[in-house]
Amino acid sequence: MRQFNRYTVTSALPYANGPLHIGHLAGAYLSADIFVRFMRLTGKDVIYICGSDEHGAAITLRAAKEGTTPQAIVDKYHELFQRTFEDMGISFDIYHRTSATIHHETSQDFFRNLHAKGEFQEKESEQYYDAEAKQFLADRYIKGTCPKCNYEEAYGDQCENCGSALSPTELINPTSTVSGATPELRKTTHWYLPLDKYETWLREWITTGKVDGKELHDPESWKKHVLGQCKSWLDSGLQPRSMTRDLDWGVDVPQEIEGADGKKLYVWMDAPIGYISATKEWAAQKGKDWKTYWQDEDSSLIHFIGKDNIVFHCLIFPAILKAHGDYVLPTNVPANQFMNLEGRKISTSKNWAVWVHEYVEDFPGRQDELRYCMVRNMPEQKDSEFTWKGFQDCNNNELVNNLANFVNRVVVLTNKYYDGVVPSFDESLDIIGPIDVDEAAYHDSECLRLFDDLDAYCDYLRKYDFRGALKTLMEISTRGNQILQNNEPWKTIKTDEESVKVVMNLALQYVAALRIAIRPFMPFTSDKMTKLLEMPQLKEDGELNEMLMTLAEGELIIPAGQQIGKPIHLFSRITDEVIQEQVDKLQSSDVQEEETAPVNPLKAEIQFDDFTKLDIRTATIIEAEKVKKANKLLKLELDLGFEKRTVVSGIAAHYTPEEVIGKQVSLLANLAPRKIRGVESQGMILMAENSEGKLCFVNPDETFENGAGVA
Numbered sequence: 001m002r003q004f005n006r007y008t009v010t011s012a013l014p015y016a017n018g019p020l021h022i023g024h025l026a027g028a029y030l031s032a033d034i035f036v037r038f039m040r041l042t043g044k045d046v047i048y049i050c051g052s053d054e055h056g057a058a059i060t061l062r063a064a065k066e067g068t069t070p071q072a073i074v075d076k077y078h079e080l081f082q083r084t085f086e087d088m089g090i091s092f093d094i095y096h097r098t099s100a101t102i103h104h105e106t107s108q109d110f111f112r113n114l115h116a117k118g119e120f121q122e123k124e125s126e127q128y129y130d131a132e133a134k135q136f137l138a139d140r141y142i143k144g145t146c147p148k149c150n151y152e153e154a155y156g157d158q159c160e161n162c163g164s165a166l167s168p169t170e171l172i173n174p175t176s177t178v179s180g181a182t183p184e185l186r187k188t189t190h191w192y193l194p195l196d197k198y199e200t201w202l203r204e205w206i207t208t209g210k211v212d213g214k215e216l217h218d219p220e221s222w223k224k225h226v227l228g229q230c231k232s233w234l235d236s237g238l239q240p241r242s243m244t245r246d247l248d249w250g251v252d253v254p255q256e257i258e259g260a261d262g263k264k265l266y267v268w269m270d271a272p273i274g275y276i277s278a279t280k281e282w283a284a285q286k287g288k289d290w291k292t293y294w295q296d297e298d299s300s301l302i303h304f305i306g307k308d309n310i311v312f313h314c315l316i317f318p319a320i321l322k323a324h325g326d327y328v329l330p331t332n333v334p335a336n337q338f339m340n341l342e343g344r345k346i347s348t349s350k351n352w353a354v355w356v357h358e359y360v361e362d363f364p365g366r367q368d369e370l371r372y373c374m375v376r377n378m379p380e381q382k383d384s385e386f387t388w389k390g391f392q393d394c395n396n397n398e399l400v401n402n403l404a405n406f407v408n409r410v411v412v413l414t415n416k417y418y419d420g421v422v423p424s425f426d427e428s429l430d431i432i433g434p435i436d437v438d439e440a441a442y443h444d445s446e447c448l449r450l451f452d453d454l455d456a457y458c459d460y461l462r463k464y465d466f467r468g469a470l471k472t473l474m475e476i477s478t479r480g481n482q483i484l485q486n487n488e489p490w491k492t493i494k495t496d497e498e499s500v501k502v503v504m505n506l507a508l509q510y511v512a513a514l515r516i517a518i519r520p521f522m523p524f525t526s527d528k529m530t531k532l533l534e535m536p537q538l539k540e541d542g543e544l545n546e547m548l549m550t551l552a553e554g555e556l557i558i559p560a561g562q563q564i565g566k567p568i569h570l571f572s573r574i575t576d577e578v579i580q581e582q583v584d585k586l587q588s589s590d591v592q593e594e595e596t597a598p599v600n601p602l603k604a605e606i607q608f609d610d611f612t613k614l615d616i617r618t619a620t621i622i623e624a625e626k627v628k629k630a631n632k633l634l635k636l637e638l639d640l641g642f643e644k645r646t647v648v649s650g651i652a653a654h655y656t657p658e659e660v661i662g663k664q665v666s667l668l669a670n671l672a673p674r675k676i677r678g679v680e681s682q683g684m685i686l687m688a689e690n691s692e693g694k695l696c697f698v699n700p701d702e703t704f705e706n707g708a709g710v711a
């Protein structure tokens with residue numbers, strides 16, 4: 001992998017018209033925060049940039065609805081975002097906002113630059129106009145059915161269900177969200193970015209990482225679903241995209257440009273430029289040169305986003321950067337997929353969400369528990385799910401039982417045996433005592449193993465595999481517990497004090513290593529452990545690298561003779577009552593509970609062996625008749641290829657005998673035979689049942705040979 005001198009890391013600018021939910025956190029913020037903290041701990045020059053996205057039609061829309069001004073809306077959410085991020089330990093170097101003057105200037109400079117180069121195409125087009133509200137309708141003011149997935153609530157610029165970017169005229173049955181009227185098309189003039197002209201180099205850049213033969217990124221390191229979405233975009237052909245809008249809230253098109261009156265920059269032109277203006281502001285405050293972070297070839301630009309923003313960060317913004325010419329292109333866009341909640345898609349409008357600021361109020365001082373659980377379920381490669389039960393399990397089974405237990409035992413025993421002083425040990429004794437020693441000295445070999453595990457952990461982090469890294473960390477903690485369990489110092493202390501010193505010193509090295517290594521994931525806990533060990537506060541300035549070097553040299557991370565503090569519990573149990581309160585709160589705030597079918601909860605987990613006991617076969621229904629005096633039952637004759645079976649099935653309320661003859665089905669063929677209404681039923685047909693009790697067959701999607709095994 002190519003090495004860079006510095007890293008410019010961004011998280012998607014949250015849109016300032018509603019609070020943050022856990023899906024946002026899992027998508028673009030937590031992952032980026034883990035990554036930058038890790039980079040800092042390895043001594044890299046990294047900046048972490050974000051801010052509020054305060055323009056666009058949705059904000060004006062909300063202001064109109066609430067009878068206030070757009071400025072009041074963005075002020076409210078900007079402050080809430082700032083506080084929420086800080087509470088959750090998201091460690092931006094700057095959290096800026098796009099209503100700032102420096103941002104308006106920077107965006108206008110971009111527009112001027114591209115305009116002067118002749119990159120834009122000025123085009124008159126027909127756009128939707130709301131005759132009742134007397135205004136052109138920005139994309140977000142138009143809702144309709146998505147032509148790609150038939151989602152009925154798609155916006156004019158994007159379908160939030162399937163992630164497709166749309167233009168308003170593609171929507172089926174468009175309506176104005178301002179007045180509810182059906183909009184009409186009227187003529188207006190805008191500046192278009194000719195994405196079709198850039199298609200060739202965009203494709204080369206995405207698929208090979210090269211532009212004009214120069215290697216800019218490694219596509220192997222990109223997530224498959226990100227590349228997949230980009231390729232599907234490119235394959236369907238890029239269209240010129242309007243970079244301006246008829247709006248009254250946003251960044252003005254530079255007034256010296258003819259026809260600029262009443263025109264604002266498209267929010268997806270100005271928002272990503274917000275990363276640059278925020279960097280300018282940060283650099284001005286710190287006395288740094290912002291240009292090196294954006295214009296130097298040795299700077300790696302990494303955008304953390306949710307999957308709904310892939311097209312803007314992988315195609316449109318890079319096109320703008322390249323058209324400008326002075327800027328580097330992103331080296332990676334590690335977008336996450338979506339996180340669902342208790343079996344359903346998180347929805348702001350339906351209030352089906354866990355709001356992060358409410359979590360902070362309900363669980364004071366427990367930010368790391370949420371961070372941990374979010375990473376365990378991070379939708380890195382596919383959609384994932386948050387459940388309150390899962391949250392409780394993560395906390396009780398992993399943080400309390402494993403990590404907190406290990407740290408607590410080590411600190412308690414160190415206080416008990418050595419008055420809280422890290423014991424020194426006789427290295428010639430290092431070989432004795434412990435159970436699972438091979439040839440190498442015990443302390444040395446366990447420290448080497450720790451080094452290897454930490455090395456693997458770093459590899460995961462560099463590959464944006466945060467779940468993998470966290471798993472490795474917890475394995476280190478498990479290992480620490482095993483070291484105590486295998487050696488039982490509480491027994492050995494009576495017979496062999498010297499070998500207990502070896503074991504306790506070793507366990508303390510593990511705790512000291514975890515204090516640094518958990519920091520990207522759980523910064524608050526890392527601070528607690530630092531205090532507990534009475535070690536110097538972490539500045540996130542290369543400490544992880546220093547620790548790895550110390551280990552590699554066979555030195556101690558926490559020196560013998562170091563005084564540590566009194567035991568504290570890093571985590572405590574979360575009770576069923578507390579979890580139930582959250583579940584109730586979620587259910588009661590669900591505004592569309594009645595309209596949405598309840599989700600059938602999953603049954604208890606089974607093992608693969610349980611599954612392999614089932615023999616499911618394809619079969620064709622060759623005869624069917626009603627079972628007498630049983631209006632729900634059909635008696636079916638099935639052809640399995642190698643034999644025929646009779647099966648009684650409770651589908652008569654849904655299917656007539658004529659309808660099912662000839663259908664291919666999946667049959668549970670090794671179910672013990674059972675007499676139903678005098679007929680022996682030799683198996684069971686697999687049916688899917690929805691929440692209204694409607695049934696349908698589970699069958700092969702094309703005609704397939706009978707008797708084939710289903711697995």
Ligand SMILES: [Zn+2]
Pocket residue numbers: 146147148149150151154159160161162163164
């Ligand atoms: Zn769609």
